[in-house]
Amino acid sequence: MFTIVKNEMIAEDIYTLSLKNAPAGNAGQFFMLRVPGSADPFLGRPLSIFDYDEDRKIVSFLYQAKGPGTQLLASLMPGQKIELQGPYGNGFPMPDGSVTLIGGGIGIAPLHYLTKQLRRAKPTRHISVYLGFREEGYMVDSFKLYCDELHVDIGGQITANVGFSLGDTYFTCGPEPMMMAAAKAARKHRAKLYVSLESHMACGVGACLGCTCKTTQGANRRVCKDGPVFLAEEVYNV
Amino acid sequence: MSEKLLTTILGVELKNPVIAASGTFGFGREYSELIDVSRLGGISSKGLTLKGSLGNSGRRLLETPAGMLNSIGLENPGVDTFVRDEAPYMRELGPVVIANLGGHSEQDYVEGAKMLNHADIDILELNISCPNVKEGGMAFGLIPESAAKITKLVKENSRHPLLVKLSPNVTSIVEVALACEEAGANGISLVNTFLGMAIDVEKKEAVFENVYAGLSGPAIRPIALRMVHEVKKHVKIDVVGMGGIMNTIDALAFLMAGASAVQVGSATFANPETMLKIIDGLEEYCQLHNLNNISEICGII
Ligand SMILES: Cc1cc2nc3c(=O)[nH]c(=O)nc-3n(C[C@H](O)[C@H](O)[C@H](O)COP(=O)(O)OP(=O)(O)OC[C@H]3O[C@@H](n4cnc5c(N)ncnc54)[C@H](O)[C@@H]3O)c2cc1C
Numbered sequence A: 001m002f003t004i005v006k007n008e009m010i011a012e013d014i015y016t017l018s019l020k021n022a023p024a025g026n027a028g029q030f031f032m033l034r035v036p037g038s039a040d041p042f043l044g045r046p047l048s049i050f051d052y053d054e055d056r057k058i059v060s061f062l063y064q065a066k067g068p069g070t071q072l073l074a075s076l077m078p079g080q081k082i083e084l085q086g087p088y089g090n091g092f093p094m095p096d097g098s099v100t101l102i103g104g105g106i107g108i109a110p111l112h113y114l115t116k117q118l119r120r121a122k123p124t125r126h127i128s129v130y131l132g133f134r135e136e137g138y139m140v141d142s143f144k145l146y147c148d149e150l151h152v153d154i155g156g157q158i159t160a161n162v163g164f165s166l167g168d169t170y171f172t173c174g175p176e177p178m179m180m181a182a183a184k185a186a187r188k189h190r191a192k193l194y195v196s197l198e199s200h201m202a203c204g205v206g207a208c209l210g211c212t213c214k215t216t217q218g219a220n221r222r223v224c225k226d227g228p229v230f231l232a233e234e235v236y237n238v
Numbered sequence B: 001m002s003e004k005l006l007t008t009i010l011g012v013e014l015k016n017p018v019i020a021a022s023g024t025f026g027f028g029r030e031y032s033e034l035i036d037v038s039r040l041g042g043i044s045s046k047g048l049t050l051k052g053s054l055g056n057s058g059r060r061l062l063e064t065p066a067g068m069l070n071s072i073g074l075e076n077p078g079v080d081t082f083v084r085d086e087a088p089y090m091r092e093l094g095p096v097v098i099a100n101l102g103g104h105s106e107q108d109y110v111e112g113a114k115m116l117n118h119a120d121i122d123i124l125e126l127n128i129s130c131p132n133v134k135e136g137g138m139a140f141g142l143i144p145e146s147a148a149k150i151t152k153l154v155k156e157n158s159r160h161p162l163l164v165k166l167s168p169n170v171t172s173i174v175e176v177a178l179a180c181e182e183a184g185a186n187g188i189s190l191v192n193t194f195l196g197m198a199i200d201v202e203k204k205e206a207v208f209e210n211v212y213a214g215l216s217g218p219a220i221r222p223i224a225l226r227m228v229h230e231v232k233k234h235v236k237i238d239v240v241g242m243g244g245i246m247n248t249i250d251a252l253a254f255l256m257a258g259a260s261a262v263q264v265g266s267a268t269f270a271n272p273e274t275m276l277k278i279i280d281g282l283e284e285y286c287q288l289h290n291l292n293n294i295s296e297i298c299g300i301i
């Protein structure tokens, strides 16, 4: 069980949640969060690592209150305890060269910690970040610390602004149509793109086979265990 | 661990009466990275079909009030792969090894059972109750006559103790259980999931491609408990109970209702430690209530 140190609304229906003494994980990995002993909802909810403070062992999440599970999370107060399982999933790879990150809406959550880890792994590389929002932007400033270029778009199509080129590595997380558009553009320019998928999950560890997606070759992959990060060409036929 | 939790079902000895339910624990690989799997009484494998299957397409899960609907559709690597790769792996984990076998036809079941004679397993759990595959599976478990027929056929062709897993989606589960007992089953496990449904009102369509899906979790517990009680009142063979067990109190209730052992499914998803906590809790209960063995409370209600 982990103690909540912060749970605040930062934009409409958007919250940040921090827990202390939490285990570390890699960017793109997620935790299953659950109110202790709850029977309704009784399954955990997967949330990506938004940030991790190594010194104070504090893990932070950025989440949107959508349905019953995330609304219940939003009602919790600092000092209360929560069940945390994980970190689960494969996480993003750490390439060497220049990188571009494309996030849409709440999909910016895993990209934030990714930007930080990419910067740390190689302080001299070029990092471009594109963030798209429907109505209002949030957490934009905290990306500034770790990137060289930051583009923000409200209400438009963020992928249209991105120039894809062979040799760089691209990462995206957000609404499916946005990730598909990025996959299409990346394919055209033969650029390497990693996507972070979402799926409804029960176990989060690869045992229930409830979260599978189909590869372009027709095989099943568990989003929780084999993913959530995949090469775009492995899962999107665009 | 003391001897207080030692349990015998179908002539097989278990360290304790807590078994991981089929389809919720894979073949033990994933959870063995997270918990001390060797402490469990048994593990029932993912439901196997003769040739294996990719399972259902479309959405496979939906959480419902205190429960969940699943439409996995028996995604599995096939009996062959199980015999070669998974059964030996499960054996090394320590708990009693149960192979769960599903099928689409009588011939599938018989051939699958014959192949499993080459596997080092302790118990064969015959799944005639999967609601998520179209032709067969549950169909065999709905009528006493067909349940008896398939039980008899598999019994004749298997060298393993036979546990028949029943569907709750029937008029009289007692009649199905009695028919299976008479046909040679060594034990009955119940319940599999309840047939349910969900509709996406925005898209104006059923959530699942198969329309209906299987309900599990705490929502089904009182009905599952009643069914275990009813069945044990009528059969002499061992009953393994399950359906929504979340903690020690729930497990004790199933034992008191007549189960000799319990299986835990969905609750493991919510918290991987659930079964270990139940095992500790049962041990503690034996101490507090001066029981020499947990079986002393089985069927006392
Ligand atoms: C690997 C991974 C990482 C993730 N990381 C994050 C993250 O960092 N931040 C974040 O915010 N989210 C993240 N998510 C998504 C998050 O897990 C989900 O938003 C959350 O589980 C939703 O739970 P809920 O109970 O709030 O909503 P749910 O009950 O799942 O419902 C979601 C929405 O669907 C609607 N709905 C449900 N049933 C029906 C129906 N029958 N008809 C019509 N509408 C229906 C609900 O009303 C609701 O608006 C991640 C998901 C995955 C898989």
Ligand SMILES: Cc1cc2nc3c(=O)[nH]c(=O)nc-3n(C[C@H](O)[C@H](O)[C@H](O)COP(=O)(O)O)c2cc1C
Binding pocket: A208, A210, B021, B022, B023, B024, B046, B047, B048, B070, B072, B074, B100, B127, B130, B165, B191, B192, B193, B215, B216, B217, B218, B220, B242, B243, B244, B245, B263, B264, B265, B266, B267
């Ligand atoms: C995701 C999922 C997959 C399942 N797969 C199988 C299966 O392959 N074979 C089987 O006999 N039962 C299967 N079941 C049923 C469970 O073994 C169990 O009978 C049921 O879920 C009730 O127990 P619970 O409420 O503790 O989960 C499955 C259940 C779930 C939730």
Ligand code: FES
Binding pocket: A200, A201, A202, A203, A204, A205, A206, A207, A208, A209, A210, A211, A212, A222, A223, A224, A225
């Ligand atoms: S959520 Fe269970 S296999 Fe992915």
